[in-house]
Amino acid sequence: MRNARRTLIAALAVIGTLASATACGGGSNSLHSSGASGKTYTFWDPYPQFDASSAWAKLVTKCGTEAGVKIKRTGMDTSDLGNKALLAAQQGNAPDVMLVDNPVVSTLVEAGILNQTAALGLKTGSIQKNIIDAGTTVDGASYGVPIGANTLALYYNKKVLSAAHVDPASIKDWASLTAALKKVKAAGKKGITFSAINTEEGSFQFLPWFWGAGADLTRLNSSKAVAALSLWKQWVDAGYAPKDVLQNTQTTSWQEFATGQYAFSENGTWQLGNADKAGFGYGVISIPARNGGSAPVPTGGEFVTVPVQKDTGRYEVSKKIVTCLTSDANLLPTDTTLAYVGPTAVVQAEQVKRNPKLKPWVAAVASARGRTSGGLGTKYPTISQSMWTAVQDALSGGKSPRAALDAAQKAAAKGDG
Known part of the structure; x- marks a missing residue:
């Protein structure tokens, strides 16, 4: 019991670290008693911004109806959901079905509260490998079904680039991007906005440059990692990126781009609706790798999971709910419902057919990597915190990129020990 408690405490710390992981957010709702009994099944998700009238809530209700039960849905922010799921599981009161951010999956698995998809008879064979891998643990088993994915790319302002005589097609690597900035x-406009805040959002945004340099998360202070951090520092020092990237979230970074003064914004699929409302022409290109090609980008998105229950007889209905939520027909509108690219080739192709603006995002998702994949699992939050701390130290001028990343590697190794 002592070991179980220690595991729970450690898991709670991990969930807290991953609180601001990606795009979805909002204030948390009060948590209702799960009390799953009879024909009522409980469902938790990280979408407090969606009320009962939303397309998402209506889909959840519909899937319950088709399974012959009523669903009691509770939306709360990512950190609240993870923490309360761990506590509820310890008390034997976990929800029947739960939607969680993909980096949280391995933490919940380590705490012993999620069922394997194979054990439930859920099918994941048609899901794009790099997307399902974001919810696959070290043992090679999957513990949830993704409802879609989002990731990062570069939005650009057509008017700003045109006035500066920059062809977006010419941007193929770091050198050409820096030359464009x-x-x-020189043309009197601003360069690029991004988020370097000291949370998971900052790490999420730094990863394309880190991975695009060929760096590996197991060695934060490699020469390739130093090159990535030096690039960002070069941009801030030269005035190509604003100093407030240190405080910028992905939302406030986007708000800067929406002023029409910036050439580029590193941001995600979830900003497409805002881009259409910005009032100026825009385009999207992949984030370039250091020496050309597209940089690997982190996979964002959630997995539908089935927590462990004392009454295993409930799993059959839970399986029906998950199958409904993740069917091709219901995944298809996720680009408008949740701003996600579908997790299967069939859904992606139909999404692009309906909305050609999604084409570069499908390409970006295809090159995306799970943050906890590659055997990192629950080690990732410690590595991520060390990395975003290094970014803060370097961009603020407190340490050189090399010194900041040396300290990050020591901190990550200590945390892993």
């Missing part, structure tokens, strides 16, 4: 600044 220099031209934009």
Whole structure:
């Protein structure tokens, strides 16, 4: 029991670290008693911004109806959901079905509160490998079914680039992007916005540059990692990126781009609706790798999971609910419902057919990596915190990129020990 308690405490700390992981957010709702009994099944998700009138809530209700039960849905923010799921499981009161951010899956599995999809008879064979891998643990088993994925790319302002005589098609690597930023600044406009805040959002945004340099999360202070951090520092020092990237979330970074003064914004699929409302022409290109090609980007998105229950007889209905939520027909509108690219090739192709603006995002998702994949699992939050701390130290001028990443590697190794 002592070991179980220690595991729970450690898991709670991990969930807290991952609180601001990706796009979805909002204030938390009060948690209702799960009390799953009879024909009522409980469902938790990280979407407090969606009320009962939303397309998402209506889909959840419909899937319950088709399974012959009523669903009691509770939306709360990511950190609240993870923490309360761990506590509810310890008390034997976990929800029947739960939607969780993909980096949280391995933490919940380590705490012993999620069922394997194979054990439930859920099918995941048609799901894009890199997407399902984000919810696959070290043992190679999957513990949830993704409802879609989002990730990062570069939005650009067509008017700003045109005035600076920059062809977005010419941006193929770091050198050409930096040259474009220099031209934009010389033309009297601003360069690029991104989030370097000291939370998971900052790590999420740094990863394409880190991975695009060829760096590996198991060695934060490699020469390739130093090159990535030096690039960001170069941009801030030269005025190509604003100093407030240190405080910018992905939302406030987008708000800067929406002023029409910036050439580029590193941001996600979830900003497409806002981009259409911005009032200026825009385009989207992949984040370039250091020496050309598209940089690997982190996989964002949630997995539908089935927590362990004392009454295993409930799993059959839970399986029906998950199958409904993740069917091709119901995944298809996720680009408008949740701003997600579907997790299967069939859904992605139909999404692009309906909305050609999703084409670069499908390509970006295809090159995305799970943050906890590659055997990192629950080690990732410690690595991520060390990494975002290094970014803060370097961009603020407190340490050189090399010194900041040396300290990050020591901290990550200590945390892993």
